[in-house]
Amino acid sequence: MTQSSTRRPPVSRSGFDQVSVYDGDTGLCAIDLSDNTNLWGVPPSALRALERFSFADTRRYPPAYSAELKDSLARYTGVDPSMVVTGCGSDDVLDAAIRAFGNHQGTLTCCDPTFSMIPVLARINGVDVLSKPFDADGDIPVDEMLSARSDIIYVCSPNNPTGSSAAIERIRSIADQFDGLVIVDCAYAEYSCTSITPLVESCSNVLITRTMSKAFGLAGLRVGYGLGNPSIVCEVEKSRGPYKVNAFAGVAAIAAIENDLPWVEATVAEMLVNRSRLVSRLEKLGASPIRSDGNFILLPLSDAVEVSKRMFETGVAVRAFANLAGIGPALRITIGPWEMMDAFLTAFEKSVS
């Protein structure tokens, strides 16, 4: 044994001690309704692009900042390509944005409960999190979020895990009165009827983040993006670094945006039908799911954790939360084809006590 192997490994800087490694692998389950991905599968043109991919070209680096993908995303969202930043999932864009605008040791204000990665991404970038309860009507509390005087305000709309949307007037009101960066996480934008995108044209401090992981059915490829003023995009790209969207993922993402919009729209439409059908079935069973604008519903349930474990044994995975602020224990269920919702209902009825 060498001397160095007996020495203790170095300790990471403060902030990291409050973070644990993400426990995302649910384990194998026949029906997985736990992660809000598109349960109708992969869009057909993206799949063909993957099958035709020239693996011999993988010797080369991909485009540094995904110029061609930016062009497609710009056309899809209706902004100029200079207002688009891509990333290895939108987590990567969020991470880079928090690093760039968190001003080293700054703070980020968000609502609680919200996307579970936000406190993690903040802390690993040395940024503290201040969380505020939602208003009684389920919308974001504008004055409370502003009064925290943070460097960044994060709004998730529709919000994961509640499914509630923020009114665009409230987001605009925050942006108008705030000097720092407003991040609006629209991972579920395709499912929601109100588009937030026009905000980035009028508010130079808003960064919208979106993803190919949810409605576009490409979570395994890790492609996300942000929309904002070109100067925000530039700072986020500096912070993100080059080559974050790999060649394989880039080709499939472009094919999906160029050719698979009808597929995306068809699966969104079917999801909407199945979501209201599932909500009414659950209400008939005496349950009270929260009104959702996403491809998932949140169901407050006193023994949510136990129920999810029993459901897992019967082959259906859902996401359980032990104690959400203002809500308590709850199950989050991804909406998919009706056969899966039927299997969910059977497993749920068997598992509730």
Ligand SMILES: *Cc1c(COP(=O)(O)O)cnc(C)c1O
């Ligand atoms: C799923 C999700 C994301 C991110 O996903 P990526 O796969 O990293 O693009 C971001 N925000 C919210 C609210 C999500 O639910």
